[in-house]
Amino acid sequence: MKVGIIGAGAIGLLFASYIAPTNNVTIYTRKLDQRERLNNEGLLLIRNGHKFNIKVSAEILQNQSIEQLDLLIIAVKQYHLPDLIVQFPSINQAKSILFIQNGMGHIHYLDKLDNDSIHVGVVEHGSMLLSSHAVEHTGIGRTKISPFKGCSSIVSDIITTVESENFPFIFEEDWSQMLTEKLVINSVINPLTSVYRVTNGELLRNNFFFETMKVLFNEVISVLPCKNRELWDRVVEVCDKTSINRSSMLKDLEEGRLTEIDAILGYVLEIGKRKEIDLPITNFLYHSIKGLEKRRG
Incomplete structure (x- = not known):
């Protein structure tokens, strides 16, 4: 499956580190040096003192560079969403999109998107950004996902390839609750x-x-x-x-x-x-x- 991640902070890199071993992952970043390090050195995940080097692709975030994806994960801060949705309308090309922001102020932006499948998620893991290409998984929690619009088949298929005791998922029916x-x-x-x-x-x-x-x-x-x-x-x-x-x-x-x-x-x-x-x-x-x-x- 083709998965894109916008937001190359601690949560974005954490998700990439667990999804990339079984899927084709592209991380979209605003910084050239981060793109170069991720492409040349790979993504470094540290968990319980063990180091894992994971191969990923990275691209500069430009409207024309966002390809058609099976799943696009939006992991930016909530206050970046309005500009992101306006400046990068090509995110509508993704078959399914998953938003993982804190709070609830972003919900009204989701109605503006044309994607057939839109999901929201909450992340309970602890993570720490160590460098532009390294993240530490500091606390194993859960990721809860709920459909906001459309079906969950693509998201479910990807999660099946990713889920483990270190990165579990839970599907919820009521996104608001x-x-x-x-x-x-x-x-x-x-x-x-x-x-x-x-x-x-x-x-x-x-x-x-x-x-x-x-x-x-x-x-x-x-x-x-x-x-x-x-x-x-x-x-x-x-x-x-x-x-x-x-x-x-x-x-x-x-x-x-x-x-x-x-x-x-x-x-x-x-x-x-x-x-x-x-x-x-x-x-x-x-x-x-x-x-x-x-x-x-």
Whole structure:
């Protein structure tokens, strides 16, 4: 199968490292030096101290370079999606497309696409970008996938060739509930680790941080349609499985990049405003992250 990946960060390279051994993978990158390293040196995956060198193809992201694909995986940050969809209409040529973004602010962009099959996914793995061609799998989790439009046959066929104990998949019927549950997890872990400047696991080890986690969790689920009564246990589980990780939001702040706070807590605050529910801790964390963004660089 032909698989393309747009977004050559930690998650994009992690997916490529597991898909490429059994499929024809092309990574689309904006940087020439990254393309050269991936083509010349291959993709390096590190897991549990073991190194795996994987052959992939890499191309500069240009509209004319996006070929017809069986599956196109979009692994860019959510705030890059509007420009990507406008600037690269050839993504419509892919038979199936999978979006793996945090938050839920990107959903309305998906209706603008003509692809016959569109899926959304949430990633619970821990990963760390070590260089432009190397990624470390720091925490084994799951990838949940749900159809947004069309059938799942192509995605299912590819996943069959990829799935393993180190990279498992789960298919969900209700994409809205799936994304909502991931939004709750991101809303609790990412902002707190970013403000406290700690790894995910420190939220569990520090009793004071842990109490704040509970308060924030209760605020967030008070406005979101969560049906999973065990969701708090999932928050704790993800925190534990990725305990050595620094959250993506914290890494964005540390490296002077914009975060996805608008797509996460910004979305929660918007829902709270519609329902006329006050969310003081959520509001404090949202504005704290926005302030840290403004100070970046």
